[in-house]
Amino acid sequence: MTTSKSPQPELGIRHVRLFGNGAYSVMLTEAGAGYSHWRDQAITRWREDPTCDDWGSFILLRDVGGGALWSTTRQPLGAGNQMQCVDFDQDQAVFASERDGLGATLAVAVCEGCDAEVRRVTLHNRSSTAREIELTSYAELVLGSAAADASHPAFAKLFVQTHWDAGHGLLLATRRKRSPEDADLWAGQRIIVPVSQSSEDPAFQYETDRAHFLGRGNRLPDADALQAGSVLSNTVGTVLDPIFSLRTRVRIDAGASAHVDVWTLAAATREQLTRAAGELTSATADACFQRRTEVADRDDVQSPSTEDADTPPWIRWLAPLLYADPAWRAPPRDLHRGAGGAPILWGHGISGDRPIVLLRIADGDGIQAAETLLQAQQRWRQHWLGVDVVLLVTAVGDAGAALQGRLRALQDAHAATSDGGDVAKADAFVLRQDQLDAAFLDGLTRAARVVLDSHGGDAVPAAAGQPAGGIAQPESNETPGAQAADAANAATFTPWPGASDGALEFDNGIGGFTADGREYRIDLDDGACTPAPWINVLANPAFGFIASAEGGGYTWSRNSQQNPLTPWPNDPVTDAPNEVLYLRDEDSGELWSATAAPIRVDGVRYQVTHGKGWSRFSHHAHGVDVDLLQYVPMDDSIKLSRLRLHNRSTRARRLAVTGYVRWALAPNGSNAAPYIVTERDQATGALFARNTWRAEFGERVAFIDLGGAQTSISGDRGEFLGIYGSIDDPQALSAASLSGRTGAGLDPCGALQTHVTLAAGQQVELQFVLGDAASAQAAQDLVRRYRHANTDKLLSQVRAYWDDVLDTVQVKTPDRALDILVNDWLLYQSLGCRLWARSAYYQSSGAYGFRDQLQDVMSLCVARPELAREHIVRSAGRQFPEGDVQHWWLPPKGQGIRTRMSDDRLWLPYVAAHYVDTTGDDTVLEESVPFLEGEVLKDGQLEAFFTPG
Numbered sequence: 003m004t005t006s007k008s009p010q011p012e013l014g015i016r017h018v019r020l021f022g023n024g025a026y027s028v029m030l031t032e033a034g035a036g037y038s039h040w041r042d043q044a045i046t047r048w049r050e051d052p053t054c055d056d057w058g059s060f061i062l063l064r065d066v067g068g069g070a071l072w073s074t075t076r077q078p079l080g081a082g083n084q085m086q087c088v089d090f091d092q093d094q095a096v097f098a099s100e101r102d103g104l105g106a107t108l109a110v111a112v113c114e115g116c117d118a119e120v121r122r123v124t125l126h127n128r129s130s131t132a133r134e135i136e137l138t139s140y141a142e143l144v145l146g147s148a149a150a151d152a153s154h155p156a157f158a159k160l161f162v163q164t165h166w167d168a169g170h171g172l173l174l175a176t177r178r179k180r181s182p183e184d185a186d187l188w189a190g191q192r193i194i195v196p197v198s199q200s201s202e203d204p205a206f207q208y209e210t211d212r213a214h215f216l217g218r219g220n221r222l223p224d225a226d227a228l229q230a231g232s233v234l235s236n237t238v239g240t241v242l243d244p245i246f247s248l249r250t251r252v253r254i255d256a257g258a259s260a261h262v263d264v265w266t267l268a269a270a271t272r273e274q275l276t277r278a279a280g281e282l283t284s285a286t287a288d289a290c291f292q293r294r295t296e297v298a299d300r301d302d303v304q305s306p307s308t309e310d311a312d313t314p315p316w317i318r319w320l321a322p323l324l325y326a327d328p329a330w331r332a333p334p335r336d337l338h339r340g341a342g343g344a345p346i347l348w349g350h351g352i353s354g355d356r357p358i359v360l361l362r363i364a365d366g367d368g369i370q371a372a373e374t375l376l377q378a379q380q381r382w383r384q385h386w387l388g389v390d391v392v393l394l395v396t397a398v399g400d401a402g403a404a405l406q407g408r409l410r411a412l413q414d415a416h417a418a419t420s421d422g423g424d425v426a427k428a429d430a431f432v433l434r435q436d437q438l439d440a441a442f443l444d445g446l447t448r449a450a451r452v453v454l455d456s457h458g459g460d461a462v463p464a465a466a467g468q469p470a471g472g473i474a475q476p477e478s479n480e481t482p483g484a485q486a487a488d489a490a491n492a493a494t495f496t497p498w499p500g501a502s503d504g505a506l507e508f509d510n511g512i513g514g515f516t517a518d519g520r521e522y523r524i525d526l527d528d529g530a531c532t533p534a535p536w537i538n539v540l541a542n543p544a545f546g547f548i549a550s551a552e553g554g555g556y557t558w559s560r561n562s563q564q565n566p567l568t569p570w571p572n573d574p575v576t577d578a579p580n581e582v583l584y585l586r587d588e589d590s591g592e593l594w595s596a597t598a599a600p601i602r603v604d605g606v607r608y609q610v611t612h613g614k615g616w617s618r619f620s621h622h623a624h625g626v627d628v629d630l631l632q633y634v635p636m637d638d639s640i641k642l643s644r645l646r647l648h649n650r651s652t653r654a655r656r657l658a659v660t661g662y663v664r665w666a667l668a669p670n671g672s673n674a675a676p677y678i679v680t681e682r683d684q685a686t687g688a689l690f691a692r693n694t695w696r697a698e699f700g701e702r703v704a705f706i707d708l709g710g711a712q713t714s715i716s717g718d719r720g721e722f723l724g725i726y727g728s729i730d731d732p733q734a735l736s737a738a739s740l741s742g743r744t745g746a747g748l749d750p751c752g753a754l755q756t757h758v759t760l761a762a763g764q765q766v767e768l769q770f771v772l773g774d775a776a777s778a779q780a781a782q783d784l785v786r787r788y789r790h791a792n793t794d795k796l797l798s799q800v801r802a803y804w805d806d807v808l809d810t811v812q813v814k815t816p817d818r819a820l821d822i823l824v825n826d827w828l829l830y831q832s833l834g835c836r837l838w839a840r841s842a843y844y845q846s847s848g849a850y851g852f853r854d855q856l857q858d859v860m861s862l863c864v865a866r867p868e869l870a871r872e873h874i875v876r877s878a879g880r881q882f883p884e885g886d887v888q889h890w891w892l893p894p895k896g897q898g899i900r901t902r903m904s905d906d907r908l909w910l911p912y913v914a915a916h917y918v919d920t921t922g923d924d925t926v927l928e929e930s931v932p933f934l935e936g937e938v939l940k941d942g943q944l945e946a947f948f949t950p951g
Contacts, residue, residue, distance in 0.1 A: 016031050016032065016033075016052060016055065016321040016324070016325045016327065017031065017032045017088075017090065017321055018030065018031050018032075018036075018317075018320040018321040018324055018325075019090045019091075019092075019095050019317065019320070020317070020320055020382075020385050020387065021092060021093050021094065021095075021111070021112055021385070022112045022384075022385050022386075023112050023113065023114050023117065024384060024424070025040060025041055025117050025424070026038070026039075026040050026112055026113075026117040026118060026119065026268055027039055027040075027112065027385040027386055027387075028110060028112055028119050029048070029320075029324070029387075030058075030090075030095045030110060031055055031321075032076070032088045032090075033055045033056075033075060033076040033077040033726060034058065034060060034073070034074070034075020034076055034077050034078075034097060034108075035048070035055045035056060035057050035058040035075075035077050036048060036057075036058040036059070037057070037058055037059075037148075038059065038119055038141075038266060038268075039148070039386055040117060040187065040189075040268035041185075041386060041424065042185075042386055042426065043144075043145065043146055043147070043185050043187050043268075044144040044145070044146065044147070044148040044151065045143065045144060045145060045189050045266065045268055046058065046059050046141045046142060046143060046144060046266075047142040047143070047144050047151065048148070049152070049673075050324065050325060050326070050673050050675070051749075052325045052326070052327070052675075052720065052749050053719050053720040053723050053724075053725065053726075053727060053749045054077075054723065054726065054727060054728060055077055055726060056077045056078045056080075056222070056726070056728075057142075058077070058141070059121075059139070059140070059141035059246075059266070060073060060074075060075065060077065060078050060139075060140050060141075060222070061073070061074045061075075061108060061121060061123055061137060061138070061139050061140075061264060062074075062078075062079075062137075062138045062140065062228060063104075063106060063123075063125075063135055063136070063137055063138075064135070064136045064138075064228075064230065065102065065104070065133060065134070065135060065136075066134040066135065066136050066251065067133070067134065068230070069101075069102055070101075070102075071223075071228055072099070072101050073099075074097055074099065074106050074107075074108035074123055075097050075108060076726060077726060078140075078221075078222040078223060079223050080223065080726045080727070080728060087099075092314070092317065093111060093112075094109060094110060094111040094290075094291065095109070095110045095111075096108070096109045096110075097109075097110075100128075102129070103127070103128045103129035104125060104126070104127060104128065104129065104133060104135070104254075105125070105126035105128060106123060106124070106125055106126075107122075107123070107124040107126075108121060108122070108123055109121070109122045109124070109291055110122075111290040111291055112290070113286065113289075113290050114289075114290070115286070115289075116267065116278045116281075116282075117267060117268045117269060117278075118265055118266060118267040118268070118278065118282070119265070119266050120263055120264070120265050120286075120287045120290050121139075121263070121264040121265075121266075122261055122262070122263050122264075122287055122291065123137060123261060123262045123263075123264070124259060124260070124261040125252065125254055125259060125260050125261070125262075126254075126259045127254040127255065127256055127257060127258055127259070128257070129256060130256050131256055132253065132254065132255045132256055133253070133254045134251055134252070134253050134254075135251065135252055135254065136249065136250075136251050137193075137249065137250055137251070137252065137262055137264075138227070138228065138234075138247060138248070138249045139191065139193070139246065139247055139248045139249075139264050140215070140222065140245060140246075140247050141191070141245060141246045141247075141266070142212065142244075142245050143162055143175055143189065143244040143245060143246060144158070145162050145175060145176065145177040145187055145189055145244075146158060146161075146177050146184075146185075146187070149671070152671040152672070153669075153670060153671030153672075154572065154670075154671065154845070155572050155573065156243075156572050156573070156574065156844055157844075157845070159242060159243050159244060160242060161177050161178045161180065162175055162176070162177050162178075162241075162244040163175065163176060163177075163178060163239065163240050163241075163244075164210035164238040164239060164241055164244055165238055166208060166236070166238045167190075167276060167279075170192065170276055170279050170280055171192055171193070171206055172190050172191070172192045172275075172276065172279045173190060173191045173192070173208055173210060173238075173246050173248060174188060174189070174190050174272065174275065174276075175188070175189050175190070175210070175244055175246065176188045176189070176272070186270040186271065187268065187269075187270065188268065188269050188270070188271060188272050188274075188275045189246075189266065189267065189268050189275075190265075190266070190267045190268075190269075190275050190276070190279055191246040191248055191264065191265065191266050191267075192248075192264075192265045192267075192279050192282065193206065193248045193250050193262060193263070193264050193265075194262070194263040194265065194282060194283065194284060194287070195250055195252055195262050195263075196260070196261070196284055206248055206249065206250055207233060207234035207236060207248070207249040207250075208234055208236055208238075208247060208248050208249070209227060209234040209235055209236070209237060209245065209247040209249075210237060210238050210239075210241050210244055210245055210246065210247070211235065211237040211241040211242075211243065211244075211245070212241075212243040212244065212245045212575055213241075213242070213243055213574075213575050214226075214227070214235045214237055215227040215234070215245060215247055216575050216576065218531040218532070218533065218534075218575060218577075219531040219552055219575075219576065219577060219598075219599065220575075220576065221576055221578070221728070223728075227247070234247060234249050243575060246266070248264070250262065261284075263282075263284060263287045265279070265282055265287075267279055314378075314381075315374055315375075315378050315461065316377070316378035316381040316382060319359065319378060319452050320382075322451055322452050323357045323359070323382075323387075323389060323451045323452060324357075326451055326675070326676035328747035328748070329463060330451070330452045330453065330463050331450065331451065331452070331453055331676070331747060332447045332448065332450065332453045332464060333464070334745055334746040334747045335746075336444075336447050336448070337447075337448055337677075337679070337746035337747050338679055338746055339444040339447070339448060340444040340445040340446075340447060340448030340449065340694070340695055341441075341444075341445070341694040341695065341700055342441070342445060342694075342695075342696075342697060342700065343445075343695050343696040343697040343700065344449070344697065345697050346441055346442060346445035347442070347445055347446060347449065349442065350431065350433060350438075350442065351429070351431065352390060352392070352429070352431060352446070353390075353429075354449060356388045356389060356390045356427075356428060357388075357389045357390070357451045357452075358389070358390045358391075358392060358446070358449055358450040358451060358452075359375060359378075359379075359389060359390070359391050359392070359450065359451065359452040359454065360392045360394060360446060360447065360450035360452070360453045360454065361375050361391070361392070361393050361394065361454045361455075361456060361461055362394045362396050362435075362453075362454065362455050362456065362464065363393060363394065363395055363396065363397075363405065363409065363456045364396045364397055364455075364456065365397060365401075365405065365456075366405065366408070367456060367457075367458055367459050368405075368456030368459075369408060369409070369412065370456075370459035370460075371454070371456040371457075371459060371460055371461040372393050372409055372412055372456070373412060374460075374461060375391055375393070375454070375461060376391060376412065376413070376416045376430060377416075379391050379416075379420075379428055379430065380416070380420045380425075382426070382428070383420065383425040383426045383427075383428050384425055385426075386425070386426045387426055388426035388427050388428040389428055390428055390429050390430070390431070391428070391429075391430040391431070392430075392431045392433060392446065392450070393409050393413070393430070393431065393432045393433070394433050394434075394435055394446075395409065395432070395433065395434045395435060396435045398435075398436045399436075402434050402435075402436060403434075406432055406434050409432045410432045413430050413432055416430065417430070445695075448677065448695055449695065451676070504516065506523060507519065507818070507822070508819065508822075512524055512525065512526070512530065512532055512533075513525065513532070513536070513551075513610075515822055516611070517613075519821070519822035519825065519826055520613070520614065520808075520826055521611050521612065521613045521614075522536075522611070522612045523609065523610070523611045523612075524536060524551045524609070524610040524611075524612075525607060525608075525609055525610075526551065526552070526598055526607065526608040526609075526610070527607050528605070529602065529604070531551075531552055531577075531598075532550075532551050532552070534574045534843075535550035535551070535552070535554055535555075535574050535577045535843050536550060536551045536612075537549060537550045537551075537555060537612075537842070537843050538612035538613075538617045539831070539834050539835040539839050539841065539842060540615055540616065540617065540632070540633060540634050540834070541634060541834050541835070541838040541839040542634050542635065542636050542637065542638075542838065543838050544559065544560055544639060545558070545559045545560070545634055545638070545639040545640070545641075545773070546558060546562065546634055546834075546838065546839045546841070547632070547634065547641050548839075548841065548842070548843060549612075549617040549632055550577055550843070551598070551610045552577055552579075552597060552598040552599040552608075553579045553582070553595065553596075553597025553598055553599040553600070553619065554571055554577035554578060554579045554599060555571070555579070555581070555843075556568045556569055556570045556571060556580060556581070556666070557581065557641050557772055558570075558839075558841065558846075558848075559639045559699075559702070559704075559773070559774040560639075560699065560702075560893075560894065561699075561848040561892060561893060561894070562839055562840055562841035562846050562847075562848040563669060563670050563840075563841070563846050563847055563848025563849065563892065564669050564698055564699065564848050564892060565667070565669075565698070565699040565702070565774075566666040566667075566668075566669075566670060566846075567663070567665070567666060567667065567704050567772060567773075567774055568580040568581050568663050568664055568665065568666050568772075569664060569666045569670075570666070570670045570841075570846045571843070572670075572843070572844070572846070574843060574844075577599065578599070578600065578729065579597070579599050579600055579729070580663065580664040580666075581662070581663045581664075581772065582595055582596075582597075582600060582661075582662045582663075582729065583595060583596040583597075583630065583643065583645055583659065583660070583661050583662075583770060584596075584601070584658075584659070584660040584661075584662065584732070584735060585626070585628065585647075585657055585658070585659060586657065586658040586660070586735055587624060587655065587656070587657060588656035588657065588658055588757070589655075589656055590624075591736075592624050593731075593735060594623055594624065596619060596628050596630040596645060597619045597630065598610075598619075598621075600728075600729045600730040601730050601731075603621075603623040603624070606621050606622065606623045607621060607622075608620075608621045609621065613801075614801065614804035614805075614808065614826070614830055615633055615634070615800040615801060615803070615804050615834075616631060616632065616633040616797065616800060616801070617631075617632050617633075618630065618631050618632075619632075622650065625649065625650055625651030625655070626647055626648065626649055626650065626651070626655065626657070626760075627646075627647070627648035627650055627765075628645070628646075628647060629645070629646040629648075630643060630644070630645050630646075631643070631644045631646075631797075632644075633796075633797055633800055634800070635796045635799070635800065636799055636800060636803055638773070638784060638788075639773050639774050639775060639784070640771055640772070640773030640784055640788060641771065641772045641773060642769060642771055642788070642793060642796070643661075643769065643770040643771070643772070644767065644768075644769050644793060645659070645767070645768045645769070645770065646765060646766070646767045647659075647758070647760065647765060647766050647767075647768075648760075648764075648765040649760035649761065649762060649763060649764050649765065650763075651762060652762050653762060654759060654760065654761050654762065655759070655760045656757065656758075656759050657757070657758050657759075657760065658735070658755060658756070658757050659708075659755065659756050659757075659758060659768060660735060660740075660753060660754065660755040661706060661708055661752075661753065661754045661755075661770040662722065662729075662732070662751060662752070662753045663706055663751060663752045663753075663772060664719060664751050665678050665680075665691050665693075665704065665750050665751060665752060667691065667692075667693035667696075667699075667704060668693060668696055670846055670848075674693045674695070674696070675749055675750055676747075677693050677694075677695035677696075678691055678692070678693045678748075678750040679691070679692050679693075679694075679745065679746045679750075680717025680718075680744040680745065680748065680750050680751075680752065681717070681744050681745065682715055682717075682742070682744055683705070683778070683781070683782060683785075685782050686707070686710070686782050686785045686786060687707075687710060687712060687715075688705050688706065688707040688781070688782075688785045689705065689706050689707075689715050689717060689744070689752045689753075689754060690703050690704070690705050690778065690781060691703070691704045691705070691717070691750060691752060692704070698894075698895065701776065701777065702774050702775065702776060702777075703774060703775055703776075703777060703778050703780075703781040704752075704772075704773070704774040704781075705771075705772075705773055705774065705775070705781045705784075705785060706752045706754055706770070706771065706772050707754070707770070707771045707785045707788075707789070708754040708755075708756055708768060708769070708770055709768055709769040709770070709771075709789055710789050711756040711768060712754035712755060712756050713739065713755065713756055713757065714739035714740035714741075714742060714754075714755045715740055715742055715744070715752075715753060715754050715755070716734060716740040716741055716742065716743055716744070716751070716752075716753040717743065717744030717745065717748060717750055717751060717752060717753075718741070718743045718744070718748045718749065718750070718751065719748070719749040719750060719751035720748065720749045721733075721734060721741060721743055722734045722740070722751055722753050734753070739755060740753055740754075740755050754770070756768065769788070769789075769793065771785070771788055804830065807829065807830075807833065807865050807866060808825065808826050808829060808830065808865070810864060810865040811825075811829075811864055811865060812825050813825060828861070829861055829862075829865060832858045832859075832861045832862065833862060833866065833869070836854070836855065836858040837855060837858055837859060837862075837869065837873065840855075847890065848892055848893075849890040849891060849892045849893075849898065850876070850877075850880075850890060850891055850893065851889070851890045852877060852880060852887050852888060852889055852890065852891075852906045852909065852910075853905065853906050853909045854890075855873060855877070856873070856874070856877055856909045856910065856912075856913045857909065857913070859873045859874070859913065860913055860916055860917075863916065863917050863920040863921055864920060864921075867917070867920070867921045867923065870913075870917055870921075871917065871921075871923065871926050874910070874913060874914050874917055874926055875926065875929050875931060877910055877913075878910060878929065878931050879931040879932065879934070880896075880898075880934060881910075881933055881934065882900070882933060882934050882935075882936060882938075882950075883933045883935075884938060885907065886900065886901075886902075886906070886907065887906045887907060887910075888900060888934065888950070889901040889903055889906055889945070895949055896934075896949060896950065897947065897948065897949040898947065898950075899945045899946065899947045900936060900939060900945060900946050900948070900950075901939075901944065901945040902939065902944060902945070914926065914927065934950040934951065935950055935951035936948060936950035936951065
């Protein structure tokens with residue numbers, strides 16, 4: 003049994019339990035985050051986030067008499083939620099808390115008799131009056147592959163359908179199959195309340211539409227459905243963003259107790275699921291908790307702790323496997339080495355697709371440690387967690403050969419007893435260090451989530467006694483090349499581009515067209531959001547970003563899917579930003595952001611204007627005019643964010659300005675955080691970030707800079723947000739400056755801060771840049787160049803380019819709406835979004851589609867014929883000698899899929915003919931490009947993904 007001792011866990015540390023019955027498993031952290039899965043199919047969503055840790059299934063409580071919302075676990079409400087005690091054992095978890103005289107215990111276990119988990123909430127009314135408590139469950143559904151869900155969440159959600167079975171009081175969900183090979187899976191959720199404890203109004207409410215539950219722009223702590231007096235909508239069907247949420251009420255007399263059981267089940271068919279749900283009773287739950295230790299009535303108040311010495315290794319190693327805890331990885335100095343990504347491991351049969359535990363064994367005493375690790379691997383497999391194990395012999399010569407033989411015999415014995423059966427896939431490898439090259443060893447050390455050394459028969463962390471992660475950079479008030487932000491006060495400012503407050507064409511109440519249709523202005527009043535993220539795609543041929551009206555979006559370089567600099571959101575409900583400019587009044591402590599998200603000021607109008615190649619955000623709050631202009635120069639891999647602050651108050655203002663980004667630096671849907679290394683560049687003072695542990699783009703260097711005005715920095719997201727923190731209340735912004743902590747083994751971010759003083763009526767302009775380059779030297783060159791660049795001239799070049807493209811053809815018809823779209827927006831999207839960015843909010847493929855982009859460039863044959871010609875030749879080079887083509891491919895290496903889609907073949911001659919007919923340039927037909935080489939599809943094979951020759 004594990005019981006907490008410390009007031010709150012250290013940054014980067016998590017305690018995890020994984021328990022189940024062989025088919026159905028639940029993973030939980032001490033904050034209450036986690037997920038459920040049935041065999042190899044995820045039921046609920048989980049993301050690796052060692053700082054916020056706010057994914058999973060939660061139960062929330064509210065006193066109907068007017069009490070505040072609270073949770074049975076630390077998350078999802080954050081560090082302020084009054085979590086008191088967590089008890090873990092191998093088969094269940096118990097969370098206890100108390101608020102306003104009401105004690106609450108949440109016990110979680112998996113049923114042995116059916117594939118289900120039960121979450122029992124026991125409420126103890128210690129007050130002198132009767133209480134009526136509203137209980138709401140919440141879980142985001144996957145019902146399929148966790149990897150597919152992570153790579154494209156919005157698409158994966160489209161296939162889930164929900165139902166309400168009133169006879170059983172049961173929410174149901176299933177995934178529509180896309181192929182016969184897809185797994186059969188139904189999930190359900192049911193609440194059981196003893197009749198004697200139910201409220202006078204016991205009718206259940208339910209919700210399966212996350213958009214309805216949260217409301218646009220909200221996170222779970224401030225969801226619409228969790229506001230006092232709210233009612234769930236009882237929505238089911240094809241809801242596009244599915245959840246399970248059930249709500250009931252329970253009455254508790256003074257001094258009395260009551261309990262509610264929330265069941266989540268899985269089965270292959272609806273009939274099996276409803277039959278199992280119909281057999282559930284309170285007695286069924288009682289049986290699940292026979293071994294539970296009661297903690298609700300304890301007088302001692304405690305909180306999450308370190309593991310007990312008696313905790314089995316397979317449990318002790320869970321947290322670092324799932325959260326890449328630096329205390330269990332290689333020392334930070336070793337995490338700087340290792341490049342090339344998973345392909346470096348393939349030569350020895352290691353895929354790199356699963357977490358890796360590396361055990362280094364020097365002598366025969368390590369056999370026992372290897373046995374323990376292989377036993378742990380089997381336990382993980384039984385709970386459908388696939389973990390690869392590498393037993394690395396460090397002895398050399400004959401001693402190494404003998405030890406390798408003994409370990410292989412042990413490996414074979416385990417394989418004989420564990421292979422087969424219904425368990426997760428995983429492999430074990432026995433390797434000799436003296437037979438491996440340095441590149442492989444460095445890669446293996448960097449990739450391993452847990453690195454152990456055998457010591458007297460035990461396996462101990464290799465990083466024991468090493469720093470917990472990161473390399474602290476010296477703090478300095480003078481960064482290289484820094485310039486005082488106050489020096490800009492006397493500058494003469496070029497007027498902003500953008501719309502006035504005049505009338506809008508096609509005004510829909512939130513936005514409309516201005517500037518003769520060339521711009522689109524959005525006015526966000528009284529907390530309003532756009533119905534879905536209204537975005538501008540801003541790009542040049544090799545770089546770009548998406549900006550939504552509220553401030554969401556992301557940035558990429560070279561390939562919008564393969565090399566995002568910040569994470570692609572793909573969540574139209576929350577639209578949470580991963581790039582933020584924060585403002586803090588140093589005297590009052592007021593904190594807000596330059597855009598409506600993540601920190602919105604009540605009663606403030608946020609005006610957003612999307613132009614061609616630029617977006618502008620402006621508002622007035624706390625006596626300060628805030629204007630943010632963002633754009634991408636036509637030739638460089640850099641995003642410019644020009645921030646203007648104007649003190650409209652009658653007193654001097656001392657403001658801290660902080661630019662923050664969360665790094666991605668890996669293909670969309672993957673988690674590169676354990677491999678990203680941040681550092682303060684000594685030559686420029688900019689913050690650099692690298693992820694060399696990837697097959698492509700590993701040599702590139704991402705960077706942020708605050709025009710050289712930064713006086714403090716941070717590369718540690720855990721420190722910046724704070725444990726259980728959130729982007730709308732970063733812990734670091736309550737301090738006088740950022741810590742300077744950067745390095746390897748962190749939950750990485752980039753943050754730069756400067757301080758400005760504005761007299762009454764004065765204004766200041768700052769520039770925050772985000773970009774990447776092919777090398778550190780190239781990054782330094784970009785940083786220096788853009789500190790001194792004429793940004794007005796650069797913006798004029800962007801506007802002139804788009805005016806030239808769009809002015810080539812102008813039409814005037816009786817339909818004004820048609821004129822606006824044809825003259826400006828359709829061609830702007832075809833070039834910027836479809837040909838260059840190949841990204842948007844719903845899909846970010848980064849790929850050229852053979853038919854898709856050929857269709858798009860038809861619109862450019864008059865305005866930009868050279869771009870149409872270039873793409874026709876590019877597409878001609880994606881043909882196979884057999885006559886078929888790559889259906890889509892990813893630049894720069896060209897990996898993609900070969901399919902049996904026959905209509906692809908028609909588009910190249912059709913578009914080429916259109917180009918020749920439109921431009922008169924028939925020389926394109928004389929271009930000679932090589933065919934691709936690749937294996938022909940076999941009979942019955944629909945497609946194959948590979949990199950052709």
